[in-house]
Amino acid sequence: MRTVPWFPAWAVSFSSTIEDVPALISKINKFRPDDRWVMVSFDVIASEVHLWSVWHKARVNEDRGSMVARDLGAEFLRIVSGTRQISTAIDRSGVSNGDCKAWLLRLPELDVGESIGDTNLPIEEYNTYSKEAEKMIELLGGSMMPTRPCPSREGLVKIGYADDGESIEDVMLEQSFVLHASMSDF
Secondary structure, eight states, rough: OOOOOSSEEEEESSSSSSOOHHHHOOOOHHHOOOEEEEEEGGGOOHHHHHHHHHHHHHHHHHTTTTOOOSHHHHHHHHHHHOOHHHHHHHHHHSTTOOOEEEEEOOOOOOOOSSSSGSSSOOOTHHHHHHHHHHHHHHHHHHHSOOOOOOHHHHHHHHHHHHTTTTTOOHHHHHHHHHHHGGGGGO
């Protein structure tokens, strides 16, 4: 079994709740080294597999010129949210007033194959951007949390996942996130 490398994602904790999302987004845009950095709501990211799967779909759309959104960050949020509607995606997956933690992501510029299995996912991608991430987090007034993504029922609710009233077993949470992302083009 092949292990999935860490996605370039860093958990951020803010000293107080976010009260002005537009100001935070403006700061991110000011401090980010390039436009491949995006901040995502904490609970909507389930795992490394989830991150790489969503990134692969967004990157394929970018390569083909078939993105629904105008930029890769918004396209990523759209796919995480399982929708074609950008405003819905931002509401579901973007940082919100009242949040006190989030994920800072760097969306890799790697070549992609037809399927994610055909794509080389290098293990050094996380380490390559860690210093830049640390600097951005500091400039945003946050601190890095020593954690990796973990699926939660709260995250599924936030992205608008409908389970038709059936109970989702804990072992199926990650698969539910990936399935929901796959619905983004329907």
